[in-house]
Each structure stands twice: as C-alpha cells, then as structure tokens.
Amino acid sequence: MKHLNSILVAALLLIGVGVANAQDENNPWAIEIGVNAVDVYPVGINDDGRLPAATKGEIFDEFFNVNDHWNILPSVSKVAVSRYIGSGFVFTAAGTLNRIDKLGEVRIDEVTYYAVDGEIEYSFRDLIGGPGGWFDPSLGIGGGYTWVDDIGFGTANGIAGVKIWLAENFALSLQSQYKYAFEDTYGITHFQHSAGIAFKFGGKDTDGDGIYDQDDECPETPGLPEFNGCPDSDGDGIEDRNDACPNTPGLAEFNGCPDTDGDGIADPQDACPTVAGLAALNGCPDADGDGITDADDQCPNEAGPAANNGCPFEDRDGDGVLDKDDQCPDVPGTVANNGCPEVTVEIIEELNNYSKTILFDYDKATIRQESYSALQSIADIMKEYPNANFHVEGHTDSRGSDNYNLNLSNERAASVRSYLTTIGISGARLTSEGYGETRPVESNKTAAGRQANRRVEISLKK
Structure with a gap:
C-alpha cells in the first residue's frame, strides 16, 4: 500500500507539470467554492478497510438517502482550482473537509475528515450544446489522499459531474465521486458529493471587444465577431483590413470605397465624384462630347477644340477677334484691346x-x-x-x-x-x-x- 501511495503522489505531480505546460485557452482557470457530503454506505457490503460490513449497503443502495447517510458540514467545505488542458480535458486540484458522525444509519462519535484530490475530467459541453452551451456534463478519474480521524489513505476516484453555466464565467457545479480506498486495513471506501459555484478567469481581451486575444485577429483594436475581432469602422460590411476606404461606407466591388455618382468609378479615382462621368475623363462629364471635361470647357454644351477651350471658333461681335481670345465677345472692340472697345x-x-x-x-x-x-x-x-x-x-x-x-x-x-x-x-x-x-x-x-x-x-x- 505504501508503494501505491507513492505512485499516486508521483502521478499527481506529473499531472500538475503537464497542466503547467498545457495549451492556453480562453479563461483557462476556474476556482470553485462549495460544500461536500461524505457517504460511506452505498459502496458494496464487505469487510474491507476500517469499517465493518454492517455499516455498508449494496453498491448505490439508498444513494440519495441524504438525511440518514450523508455527512455534511454546514459551511464552506470545498475549495478547488481547475485548469483547462485542451480538447475538452480539465485538471482540478481540490481540498475538502468534513465531519463524520453517520456510518450508514449507525451514529458514532464525530470524527474529522480531510481530503486532497487531483482529477482529470472530460467535458461533454461542446459535444452536446456546442461551444458556449449552458449544460456542461463531465466524467473523470483521479486520485487523492484522505485522512479520517488523522489516519490517512490513498484513493482512486471515479467522477461524474455537471456544471450549469448561468453566465459566461459563472456556473453552478454539482459532482459525485466514488473514492476507492487502497488500504485494506484502515482505508474507507466512500462516496463524496459536492455542490458549489465556479468562476472562470484568465482569458485576455486587450481591446475589450468581447473576443479573447487568442481568437482575435486584431487583438489591440475593438472589432466584431463576424470579422474575428477586427473592426468595420464605416459599417459597410467590409472589414477595415480589406477596406480601401475604411471610414466611408462603400461597395465590395470597389474594395469598400463609395461611388457617389454611380458612374462605375470609385470616388478616390473619380475626379468628379458627385457628377456621373466617363472613365476616359477620370469620372468627369463631357456634355458636348468634345473630349474636354465640362469643368474645363468654356462651352460645355457646344463641341469645340481644346485649342479654343472647348468652344467652336466664333466671332459673335464681328470685331475680328475670335471669341476664344475676345475679352468682350458680345461687344465689338479692337484687336489691340483684346476684342474690347477702346475708350476714346x-x-x-x-x-x-x-x-x-x-x-x-x-x-x-x-x-x-x-x-x-x-x-x-x-x-x-x-x-x-x-x-x-x-x-x-x-x-x-x-x-x-x-x-x-x-x-x-x-x-x-x-x-x-x-x-x-x-x-x-x-x-x-x-x-x-x-x-x-x-x-x-x-x-x-x-x-x-x-x-x-x-x-x-x-x-x-x-
């Protein structure tokens, strides 16, 4: 038995080292506080260990006989710390204390109970309700050391539990353990039940957007879940990293930039973004089709050559100065005075x-x-x-x-x-x-x- 106890302690140390180097996950740590109950009755009738067969019943017999069989200390009597290992596995180290005054239905003078246990449990939460589900059942195995009235013995534990997640980081935890005692002469095989509240912590969310850093592709900038934590500042459905105009709502076909005038040319490349125009003229209009943008065309509704600033060659006032050079195109003047009349x-x-x-x-x-x-x-x-x-x-x-x-x-x-x-x-x-x-x-x-x-x-x- 002494060798078995040594093996158990070594196994727990190895598990602890493995956990310390395990893969980190969102909120990998949890702490639980609660109460526990010890029941030595429904473990199978035998003379093994410290207790006589008369104090025992068949396995699982009267399993829920709380009043007659369960030993409960009416105070906080369990503290546990858990670490998520990965792939649904959780390692837990727990300490419990209690008082035993019931051996089945036999009353005895009160004795003390202390236990430290290490557990590895597998959570079925993701398989049943998907990631983030509220119902979190688990099965596990473990081992520990228990002292009853200062006499200690090692145990091998089988574990079944469930957590009810009331919020993302807060749960009601219920658990039952079958603790098989290694020591044939002074060990006590028993069930230990517990109920408590658990708090998860340890996840890091640098930008405070509700998406943990390890899942956040933009961990220092608040973003949206649909973009893995990256922002869409202008709300156009195109995340900023892929948005050529991240602060102005736009269209996917223009890499997030707008086309205000609807001429098929994105505003940043459109020299006339508010007036529909032609690609050949960088998005600017040419009403008379003379190849000169309206903004540069002195006669935007009459086709004319660039040499005449988009106007046809005319001399409306008949003074011999073409309108393109005439500062007074509607008043006859002189060539010397740029087409304007001279003051005599x-x-x-x-x-x-x-x-x-x-x-x-x-x-x-x-x-x-x-x-x-x-x-x-x-x-x-x-x-x-x-x-x-x-x-x-x-x-x-x-x-x-x-x-x-x-x-x-x-x-x-x-x-x-x-x-x-x-x-x-x-x-x-x-x-x-x-x-x-x-x-x-x-x-x-x-x-x-x-x-x-x-x-x-x-x-x-x-």
Missing part, C-alpha cells in the same frame, strides 16, 4: 460733361439727389467698356486751407466712386483721389474761375 478722348469728354454737373451739399461730400441722373449716365457709358478702369478725381478752389481742401476733395471723389459701385460698376475698376486746389483749370481770382475749379473729373486709368 471723346468718351472721356462725354464722361466729364456729366461729371461737371455733379453737385454736393455745401461744404460736404454728400451728393445731391439731382446729380443721380448724371451719375447713371456715367455708369452706363462705363458699362460699354467692361475692361476699362477709371480714375475719379476731386478738385477744389483755393479758398480755405490746403489740408481742408485736400480732405474735402478726397471725400468727394470717394463719394462718387462709392455711388458708382452701387449702380453696377465694379469697385475693382474704379480708383479715386482728391487733389485739393493743386490742379486749377481757371483762375481762382474770379467767381467764375473758382466755380470751374470746384469739380469732379473722370480719367482713364492706364
């Missing part, structure tokens, strides 16, 4: 005939209302010369100080310029400046001369 001396004189009639409030830059028609005429003339720029000059007579006259002329010229911008003349075409009394056109010694010197003039800005 006569035009400047006409402008100034109107400007001489512009009146201001006394000693102010406010234009009087009766001058509005003259200003409108000036604007109409300027519109006929769209590429010409004009300069508005303000002048005063010599009465008053130089600074006062300069400021007043500046303000009046600026007032005229500002008014012209409100009736259709671009401010970019106009400048203004006051010259005070520095450019008289008549003598300031007479009233008529001073009146002539108080004026606004318009000149052509070169």
Whole structure:
C-alpha cells in the first residue's frame, strides 16, 4: 500500500507539470467554492478497510438517502482550482473537509475528515450544446489522499459531474465521486458529493471587444465577431483590413470605397465624384462630347477644340477677334484691346460733361439727389467698356486751407466712386483721389474761375 501511495503522489505531480505546460485557452482557470457530503454506505457490503460490513449497503443502495447517510458540514467545505488542458480535458486540484458522525444509519462519535484530490475530467459541453452551451456534463478519474480521524489513505476516484453555466464565467457545479480506498486495513471506501459555484478567469481581451486575444485577429483594436475581432469602422460590411476606404461606407466591388455618382468609378479615382462621368475623363462629364471635361470647357454644351477651350471658333461681335481670345465677345472692340472697345478722348469728354454737373451739399461730400441722373449716365457709358478702369478725381478752389481742401476733395471723389459701385460698376475698376486746389483749370481770382475749379473729373486709368 505504501508503494501505491507513492505512485499516486508521483502521478499527481506529473499531472500538475503537464497542466503547467498545457495549451492556453480562453479563461483557462476556474476556482470553485462549495460544500461536500461524505457517504460511506452505498459502496458494496464487505469487510474491507476500517469499517465493518454492517455499516455498508449494496453498491448505490439508498444513494440519495441524504438525511440518514450523508455527512455534511454546514459551511464552506470545498475549495478547488481547475485548469483547462485542451480538447475538452480539465485538471482540478481540490481540498475538502468534513465531519463524520453517520456510518450508514449507525451514529458514532464525530470524527474529522480531510481530503486532497487531483482529477482529470472530460467535458461533454461542446459535444452536446456546442461551444458556449449552458449544460456542461463531465466524467473523470483521479486520485487523492484522505485522512479520517488523522489516519490517512490513498484513493482512486471515479467522477461524474455537471456544471450549469448561468453566465459566461459563472456556473453552478454539482459532482459525485466514488473514492476507492487502497488500504485494506484502515482505508474507507466512500462516496463524496459536492455542490458549489465556479468562476472562470484568465482569458485576455486587450481591446475589450468581447473576443479573447487568442481568437482575435486584431487583438489591440475593438472589432466584431463576424470579422474575428477586427473592426468595420464605416459599417459597410467590409472589414477595415480589406477596406480601401475604411471610414466611408462603400461597395465590395470597389474594395469598400463609395461611388457617389454611380458612374462605375470609385470616388478616390473619380475626379468628379458627385457628377456621373466617363472613365476616359477620370469620372468627369463631357456634355458636348468634345473630349474636354465640362469643368474645363468654356462651352460645355457646344463641341469645340481644346485649342479654343472647348468652344467652336466664333466671332459673335464681328470685331475680328475670335471669341476664344475676345475679352468682350458680345461687344465689338479692337484687336489691340483684346476684342474690347477702346475708350476714346471723346468718351472721356462725354464722361466729364456729366461729371461737371455733379453737385454736393455745401461744404460736404454728400451728393445731391439731382446729380443721380448724371451719375447713371456715367455708369452706363462705363458699362460699354467692361475692361476699362477709371480714375475719379476731386478738385477744389483755393479758398480755405490746403489740408481742408485736400480732405474735402478726397471725400468727394470717394463719394462718387462709392455711388458708382452701387449702380453696377465694379469697385475693382474704379480708383479715386482728391487733389485739393493743386490742379486749377481757371483762375481762382474770379467767381467764375473758382466755380470751374470746384469739380469732379473722370480719367482713364492706364
């Protein structure tokens, strides 16, 4: 018997070494706490071991006679630690304590019971309910050492159990063991039953996506089960690793990129992603079919050569300058002025005939209302010369100080310029400046001369 005990201890050590090097799985560790019951009665009638045959019944006889036969310590009396080995096998090391005061229906003075056991069990969980099922029955074998009233003996154990998984990591555990005693003289063959709660732990989920690292192909990035833990940031059903546009929902045919305009060209390769176009023009449209994209075609609805920016060769205003080169294609002009009309001396004189009639409030830059028609005429003339720029000059007579006259002329010229911008003349075409009394056109010694010197003039800005 001593040799058998030595063999048993050695076997348990070997099992422990094997477990320490076993394959890791999700949540490979479990701890169980619970209560145990010892029953020495339904083990078969014989005189083997410490107990006489009178205290025993046939094998499994009154197996569930809890009240009469089971010895139960009403407290936590079992602690077990388990390690998943792999392929459905689990190794468990357990320690139990109890008090025995029933030998079948015979009452005795209470004796102590201690046991340490090692077990290897095979779980049928995956075979019955598939991975993750709630019903987890198992069968196993093991061995251990038991002390009853300080007398110890080795046992060989047959095990049947079931776990009811109430949550992924939490289970109710029920187990029965038949513990055959090796020692013929002082061993006690018996059944030991236990009930407890088990907690699994040890699985690693770095990114917290609910998929353990060993099953997670993207363990540091939260992902989805259908992509083995890898993300699909844009939710288009194409995981980011295979998605050329991972942050924009797209189509599988375009490697996850969108085709917003539906022209068969993915947006990243489409120069005009919101307007349906042609592959030959990188997805841009060509409404007139002249081979020039609408965005670069000055005549997108009329076919024309690239040399004419997509427009047909025309001279709509008949001034001898083709429309492609004509800055004023609808107004006859000169070649020298890029197809726009030139401002002549006569035009400047006409402008100034109107400007001489512009009146201001006394000693102010406010234009009087009766001058509005003259200003409108000036604007109409300027519109006929769209590429010409004009300069508005303000002048005063010599009465008053130089600074006062300069400021007043500046303000009046600026007032005229500002008014012209409100009736259709671009401010970019106009400048203004006051010259005070520095450019008289008549003598300031007479009233008529001073009146002539108080004026606004318009000149052509070169």
